[in-house]
Structure formats: C-alpha cells, structure tokens
Amino acid sequence: MRPELRAAVQSIGLANLGVGRAVVTEQTEWVLESDAARSEAHCAWLAILALHYTGDLVSADAQCERLARDPVWAGSDRHQELLTLLRARSSLMSGDVARAAELLKALLARRAPTLPLCLTVAWLIEALVHLGEFDQAHQVLLEHGLVGRLGSHLPDRVHVLAARGALHMAAGQFRHAIDDYTACGRILATLNVVNSAVVPWRSRAALGALAVQRYDLALALAEDELIAARKWGSARGVGTALHAVAMARRDGTSPALLEEAVQLLELGHARSELMQALYDLGMMQAERKDVVGGRSRLEEVDEVAHACGNAFWARRVKPALARLNDPDGSRVLTRQENKIAQLARAGYSNRRIAETLFLAVRTVEFHLSSVYRKLDISGRQELVTALGVVAP
Structure with a gap:
C-alpha cells in the first residue's frame, strides 16, 4: 500500500x-x-x-x-462523480441544502454504475428533509427500495438508516425514528465507530425519545454523545450534542447549555443544526417568560435561513415570530397547552392525553383547539414542524 x-x-x-x-x-x-x-x-x-x-x-x-x-x-467521469458527491456533502454540512439536493439529484439522474448509490440517496434524503420536502424524500426511498427491512449487506446501510430516521422524525413518526437511529448505532458499534462526527445518531435519537416522553433514554443517549464529541473536539459535534443534552435535562441549566451549543454550531458553520438550536432556545426562552430573548433568537433563525436560502425554515419561523410579536401575548402557548401539544405531536390520542394529565377529554379538546389557533395550523400533523423540541 x-x-x-x-x-x-x-x-x-x-x-x-x-x-x-x-x-x-x-x-x-x-x-x-x-x-x-x-x-x-x-x-x-x-x-x-x-x-x-x-x-x-x-x-x-x-x-x-x-x-x-x-x-x-x-x-474522468468516476473522479467527477466523487468530486460532486464531496461537494454535495460540504454543502449539506454547511447548510446550503438546496445546492446539495441539486447536486445529488444530478448524480442520481446519471445512473452511473460506479456511483456509491445508497450513500448518494441517503445524503439526498437528508437534504430534502432539511428543505421540508418530506413527500419527495419518501418517494426517493420508495424508488430505491429502501423502505422496510434493509439487507445486512446493503452498502452504506448506516447512512440510509440515519437518513430514514431523519425523515421519520420530520413526519412525526418518532418511534420509527428511534428504531432506525438505534439500529444505525448498533451497526456502527460492530464496526468500532464511536465518533458522532460520522453519524450523530445518539443526539438525533435523543430528540426522538424526548418527543415520546422517554426522558431517561433521551438523557442517556445525549450524554453519551457529548462524552464522545468532547473527546473528538469538533465544534459541530460538541454543539450538536450539547443541544440534545440541554433538551433532555429540561432544567435550569438548559438555557445556558443551549447558548453554548449555538455558539459552537455557529463556529462550526453548521447552519442547519444552528437553526434548530436557535429555534429551540427561542421557544424555551419564550416559555420561561423571556419574550424579548426568545424573539431575538427566532429573528436569528430567520436571518440564517435567508442567508443560506432555506425557505422551509424561513416559513417555519414566521408564525413563531408572529406569536411573540403579539403585543398582548395572546398567541403564546401556556404551559398546559404546550404539554398537551407535545403529547399530541407524540401520537397520543385525546383520551390518552386526558388520562396522562388527569384532565377531562373535553378540556384536552378545548386546549388543542386553542393551540391550533395560536400556531395558525389546521391539525395534529402540522404540530411536528410548528413546535420546537422543547419538552413539557
């Protein structure tokens, strides 16, 4: 060699x-x-x-x-294909997901026999999820036969599982997301890959676990990733892990941890992860009655979204800003409404929410109607993107 x-x-x-x-x-x-x-x-x-x-x-x-x-x-066509794939990965990592999707679609259209197909598909799905193109991402999975159980000899299976987990998360299928991320983690463990810079599966699974109220699992996954990320020392990795830890702890240390995550993600040019962390920090500050701080963070999300041409995040942050800019605060979710909305997003029925929170079903229905009105959405499915990761 x-x-x-x-x-x-x-x-x-x-x-x-x-x-x-x-x-x-x-x-x-x-x-x-x-x-x-x-x-x-x-x-x-x-x-x-x-x-x-x-x-x-x-x-x-x-x-x-x-x-x-x-x-x-x-x-060389082979060299050019690999170069395009590397450029797409850089674009994806830096938050220019529209360019990444464009490059990856062009690669797939060539149907080159030497192209690492599954890796290209996985990165395209990840880019489409960041763009909010969930139906298109699902169609790509279907076209390449990557739904359901994946064969053990499938090339780049860990990346496919991670991308599929991201799509499940975006669609509100949190348990499926956790399953795919943990399957990804098991395979990586057999390969002795522990660095979250390769696939940050633990922090992503942790956010899925939070959405279904599995707090102990979320905290364990997030803290394990933070240990590994600090050992490696990249700003992106530590920032991503800190974001998950802050969300999983749900205590007085969370805002400061999120502030640190934001600083590191900005330093690491991780704009997609930065927008999510800023959004969650803004939502957390607003929930804790720091409306000015929350508004400032959401305005930063809007700035980053426009800077990297991400129309999905620009659309997503607009109603959240409108709620915080409401002079009498009538569009800000109450703590009770936030609890009910988070449970509804996790797939709980109205009856199960009522039993969990010791409320009448009609009370849950009343609060959910108020949530939909305040968030300017029409139903449960839209809760997935309208809410931050902040747990009740």
Missing part, C-alpha cells in the same frame, strides 16, 4: 474511533499535498471525508476546488 493511501486509511480509522483529531488534520493535509495521492480517487476521497469529520469545511472545500482543476479529475 502506498504511504499516502496508508495515511488516508489511518486517518479514517482514527476519525471513526474519535481520537487524534489534530493528527487526522495533519495527515490528510499531507496526503492531499501529494500529486500522486490526489490523482488516486479512493485516496483523495478518504482524505476529504476525514476532513469533513474534523469539521474543517473550509479546507475540504479548498481541496475540492483544487481537484476540480486537476487534469486527471477533470478528464
């Missing part, structure tokens, strides 16, 4: 273990300085993936631009 390829493989191995981030950065830079290594598609692919895991998107993008000017890459 060539020294450059050996170094690239070693870098991916260290990244999977979540150790030696500085060493990985140094080794990948050395690999990509070699003309021979850059011309070898697999070697360059591994090195830039490792850079993605470190969170250094600036360097990863610069290396992609360098490869685009390389005659070997410019003259």
Whole structure:
C-alpha cells in the first residue's frame, strides 16, 4: 500500500474511533499535498471525508476546488462523480441544502454504475428533509427500495438508516425514528465507530425519545454523545450534542447549555443544526417568560435561513415570530397547552392525553383547539414542524 493511501486509511480509522483529531488534520493535509495521492480517487476521497469529520469545511472545500482543476479529475467521469458527491456533502454540512439536493439529484439522474448509490440517496434524503420536502424524500426511498427491512449487506446501510430516521422524525413518526437511529448505532458499534462526527445518531435519537416522553433514554443517549464529541473536539459535534443534552435535562441549566451549543454550531458553520438550536432556545426562552430573548433568537433563525436560502425554515419561523410579536401575548402557548401539544405531536390520542394529565377529554379538546389557533395550523400533523423540541 502506498504511504499516502496508508495515511488516508489511518486517518479514517482514527476519525471513526474519535481520537487524534489534530493528527487526522495533519495527515490528510499531507496526503492531499501529494500529486500522486490526489490523482488516486479512493485516496483523495478518504482524505476529504476525514476532513469533513474534523469539521474543517473550509479546507475540504479548498481541496475540492483544487481537484476540480486537476487534469486527471477533470478528464474522468468516476473522479467527477466523487468530486460532486464531496461537494454535495460540504454543502449539506454547511447548510446550503438546496445546492446539495441539486447536486445529488444530478448524480442520481446519471445512473452511473460506479456511483456509491445508497450513500448518494441517503445524503439526498437528508437534504430534502432539511428543505421540508418530506413527500419527495419518501418517494426517493420508495424508488430505491429502501423502505422496510434493509439487507445486512446493503452498502452504506448506516447512512440510509440515519437518513430514514431523519425523515421519520420530520413526519412525526418518532418511534420509527428511534428504531432506525438505534439500529444505525448498533451497526456502527460492530464496526468500532464511536465518533458522532460520522453519524450523530445518539443526539438525533435523543430528540426522538424526548418527543415520546422517554426522558431517561433521551438523557442517556445525549450524554453519551457529548462524552464522545468532547473527546473528538469538533465544534459541530460538541454543539450538536450539547443541544440534545440541554433538551433532555429540561432544567435550569438548559438555557445556558443551549447558548453554548449555538455558539459552537455557529463556529462550526453548521447552519442547519444552528437553526434548530436557535429555534429551540427561542421557544424555551419564550416559555420561561423571556419574550424579548426568545424573539431575538427566532429573528436569528430567520436571518440564517435567508442567508443560506432555506425557505422551509424561513416559513417555519414566521408564525413563531408572529406569536411573540403579539403585543398582548395572546398567541403564546401556556404551559398546559404546550404539554398537551407535545403529547399530541407524540401520537397520543385525546383520551390518552386526558388520562396522562388527569384532565377531562373535553378540556384536552378545548386546549388543542386553542393551540391550533395560536400556531395558525389546521391539525395534529402540522404540530411536528410548528413546535420546537422543547419538552413539557
């Protein structure tokens, strides 16, 4: 094995273990300085993936631009496909999900036999979920036969499970989401991959567990991921894990943890994750009667959404801002309404909500009607996107 390829493989191995981030950065830079290594598609692919895991998107993008000017890459369809896939991943990670979706759709349209199909599909589903294109994401899954049980030899199965989990979360199918994320985690464990930078399955599963009131599971998953993320040390990973921990704790430390998560996600250029963390922080502050702080955070969501061209988040934050800008606060959910809305979002029937909260069914119905009016939505399905992750 060539020294450059050996170094690239070693870098991916260290990244999977979540150790030696500085060493990985140094080794990948050395690999990509070699003309021979850059011309070898697999070697360059591994090195830039490792850079993605470190969170250094600036360097990863610069290396992609360098490869685009390389005659070997410019003259090879196989090299161009991998380069497009790497560029799409960078766009997805930086929050430019519309561009990522466009690049990934173009790749799939080529039907190239050498393309890592399942990985391309998984990343496209993730981009479509961030764009709010849930029906389209589901259609992509159907077209590629990736619904139901996945074969054990399916390439890139962990990424498909993670993408499918994201779609389940967006559709309010939280138990299915937890199942897919934990299945993803089990496979990663057999491969000795513990770094959340590869797939942050624990923090995502934790938010799903919160939505179905499984608080102990949510906290355990979130804290496990935070330990692993701090060991690796990327701003994106620690920020994502802190967000989940803040939500899972549901105590007086949560706002400060969310503030720290926001700072780290901003530092890591993780704009999609940043918008969710800002939204949840704004909703939490509003719930705790800090309307000014909540409004400020939601306005930041709007700014980030417009900066990265995410129409879904721009639409999503608008009614939340309208509620907080209401002068008499009549559109802000009460604590009781928030509890009922969160249970309804988790799939509880009106009768079960009533039994859980020791209320009459008619009282639950009354509060839900008030929730729909305040959120300017027509029913339960829209609660999935109208509410933050904040648990009652």
